[in-house]
Amino acid sequence: MTEESNKKRRSSRAWLWLLVIPLVATLYPPFYSFVKPTFYGIPFFYWYQFLWVIIAAILTGIVYYATREKV
Amino acid sequence: MNWTALSVFIVLFALVTVMGFIAARWRRGDLTELNEWGLGGRRFGAIVTWFLLGGDLYTAYTFIAVPALMFGSGALGFYAVPYTIIEYPLAFLFLPRLWSVARQHGYITASDFIEGRYDSKLLSLAVALTGILATMPYIALQLVGMKAVIGAMGLSGDWPLVIAFLILAFYTYTSGLRAPAMIAFVKDILIYVVIFVVVIALPIKLGGFGHIFHAAGIALSTHHPKGSLVLPKPAFMPYATLALGSAVALFLYPHAVTGALSANSRQTVKRNMAFLPIYSFMLGIVALLGIAALAAGVHTKVTSNVVPLLFLKEFPSWFSGVAFAAIAIGALVPAAIMSIAASNLFTRNIYKAYFVKNPSPQHESRVAKLFSLLVKLGALYFVIGIPTQYAINLQLLGGIWILQTVPAIVLGLYTRWFDRYALLIGWAVGMYYGTSMAVANGFKSSIYAIHFGHLTIAAYAGLTAGVVNLVIAFVLTVVFRALRFHQGKDATVQEDYKVEVV
Numbered sequence: 001m002t003e004e005s006n007k008k009r010r011s012s013r014a015w016l017w018l019l020v021i022p023l024v025a026t027l028y029p030p031f032y033s034f035v036k037p038t039f040y041g042i043p044f045f046y047w048y049q050f051l052w053v054i055i056a057a058i059l060t061g062i063v064y065y066a067t068r069e070k071v
Numbered sequence: 072m073n074w075t076a077l078s079v080f081i082v083l084f085a086l087v088t089v090m091g092f093i094a095a096r097w098r099r100g101d102l103t104e105l106n107e108w109g110l111g112g113r114r115f116g117a118i119v120t121w122f123l124l125g126g127d128l129y130t131a132y133t134f135i136a137v138p139a140l141m142f143g144s145g146a147l148g149f150y151a152v153p154y155t156i157i158e159y160p161l162a163f164l165f166l167p168r169l170w171s172v173a174r175q176h177g178y179i180t181a182s183d184f185i186e187g188r189y190d191s192k193l194l195s196l197a198v199a200l201t202g203i204l205a206t207m208p209y210i211a212l213q214l215v216g217m218k219a220v221i222g223a224m225g226l227s228g229d230w231p232l233v234i235a236f237l238i239l240a241f242y243t244y245t246s247g248l249r250a251p252a253m254i255a256f257v258k259d260i261l262i263y264v265v266i267f268v269v270v271i272a273l274p275i276k277l278g279g280f281g282h283i284f285h286a287a288g289i290a291l292s293t294h295h296p297k298g299s300l301v302l303p304k305p306a307f308m309p310y311a312t313l314a315l316g317s318a319v320a321l322f323l324y325p326h327a328v329t330g331a332l333s334a335n336s337r338q339t340v341k342r343n344m345a346f347l348p349i350y351s352f353m354l355g356i357v358a359l360l361g362i363a364a365l366a367a368g369v370h371t372k373v374t375s376n377v378v379p380l381l382f383l384k385e386f387p388s389w390f391s392g393v394a395f396a397a398i399a400i401g402a403l404v405p406a407a408i409m410s411i412a413a414s415n416l417f418t419r420n421i422y423k424a425y426f427v428k429n430p431s432p433q434h435e436s437r438v439a440k441l442f443s444l445l446v447k448l449g450a451l452y453f454v455i456g457i458p459t460q461y462a463i464n465l466q467l468l469g470g471i472w473i474l475q476t477v478p479a480i481v482l483g484l485y486t487r488w489f490d491r492y493a494l495l496i497g498w499a500v501g502m503y504y505g506t507s508m509a510v511a512n513g514f515k516s517s518i519y520a521i522h523f524g525h526l527t528i529a530a531y532a533g534l535t536a537g538v539v540n541l542v543i544a545f546v547l548t549v550v551f552r553a554l555r556f557h558q559g560k561d562a563t564v565q566e567d568y569k570v571e572v573v
Contacts (some may be wrong), residue, residue, distance in 0.1 A: 016164065022157055
């Protein structure tokens with residue numbers, strides 16, 4: 001393996017750290033276990049987690065494209 | 072008897088039955104081989120895999136049990152959402168490695184990998200038995216979901232369930248994994264249509280989300296024990312550990328492994344981790360049905376009836392029929408995949424390892440097909456012969472058990488440092504400790520409080536047992552390595568874990 005591709009592999013590894021963000025954001029309930037602010041009457045506790053479904057999916061998508069190896 | 076709902080239900084059920092049998096010809100392969108019958112020839116692309124895994128992981132039981140839990144205790148039941156948020160980033164890390172090594176070596180089950188990696192039939196047997204034991208009650212619970220909707224339409228007795236399951240057993244036998252893959256399309260389209268209608272119609276009918284949550288909050292505060300709309304402080308740790316533990320365990324369930332290994336490429340697996348969260352969003356809405364049922368004034372002692380009763384109360388009969396069909400078909404897909412996964416484990420890691428050493432591919436496939444029938448009969452017996460509560464208890468144990476295979480499988484995908492006997496002992500202690508915690512709780516909850524001096528931590532028993540398991544495996548590996556235990560031969564090399572296509 002060349003120096004170049006080694007470096008590339010290492011930089012693509014760094015992208016994987018993005019995947020840790022959803023864990024921190026959703027596994028610490030003191031962040032979000034509130035009623036207010038509500039969104040269309042939905043308590044914060046619920047819409048915050050719905051929002052993270054979307055953010056986590058986007059982050060995973062970003063990591064997928066960033067680490068994709070050309071076949 | 073609700074004839075309108077029943078007619079819609081029967082038409083849709085008949086449609087998927089026909090599809091189940093036709094599926095044998097789809098992407099035609101030699102179904103007398105286990106790789107074809109049990110993994111669909113590893114030919115499923117991104118879209119089929121998405122439907123298959125979605126249909127596989129978000130089961131009928133989920134649609135019944137998650138809202139039921141919300142209905143009973145409020146916010147705590149919503150842990151299913153963070154659970155499905157974090158499972159995909161986690162699986163993104165290790166699942167592609169499992170796919171690659173399995174493709175490279177023709178592994179069909181996680182236990183195949185364990186045997187190749189650690190050169191240990193015993194550890195492989197332990198993982199296989201854990202998988203089969205955890206899967207059986209899970210299949211039975213799919214029947215519980217089906218029973219709830221059939222009952223809601225006014226059909227009583229066990230015979231509708233027996234007929235539905237016999238049909239399922241026959242087309243799984245003939246078509247293998249292709250059947251649930253094809254039926255998953257219908258199931259998911261139905262589910263999405265139902266959810267789309269519900270999310271628009273229900274808030275209008277019940278006076279807006281503000282009113283729904285307000286009314287539900289009042290209803291929850293009258294429950295014993297009291298429920299609440301947001302988590303009280305003591306519930307933080309249980310909520311987080313339940314979500315984390317369940318997320319780590321999910322992709323080690325045999326049916327999830329089978330679904331993932333049937334993908335045609337490593338890219339397909341990765342891409343699905345970014346797109347499967349669409350199902351998680353839907354699951355969140357389904358969970359809120361429990362809140363909506365509270366606001367709608369649904370009354371029942373049997374919480375598995377919450378969702379069916381809500382539909383019958385708020386929607387026209389024909390639409391309830393569609394929703395019920397979606398749930399019942401939603402039971403067929405995972406039940407089929409689970410029985411196939413259990414059969415794969417039995418055939419490869421028990422039958423082949425201990426009974427007939429070198430079966431022909433045809434022989435292997437025949438054994439798997441017969442075992443899949445046996446598994447389904449067993450599940451049927453569970454639901455009809457013994458109280459449903461046992462199946463629910465065992466399913467709770469199943470989650471705890473599956474977590475005990477994490478050190479061997481997930482860590483094994485990264486390192487060969489752990490000693491096979493250390494892993495085996497860690498597994499055994501974890502199984503014992505996890506089970507005894509659940510028993511000590513009287514199976515009422517999987518949250519168990521442990522005491523360190525003054526400190527009390529209430530956490531998911533599976534995770535607690537898993538940590539103990541991991542510590543034992545680590546310490547014993549250090550000891551065994553110092554004693555120069557023979558490490559066996561590793562059949563895999565580092566490059567195997569990164570293979571794109573062969």
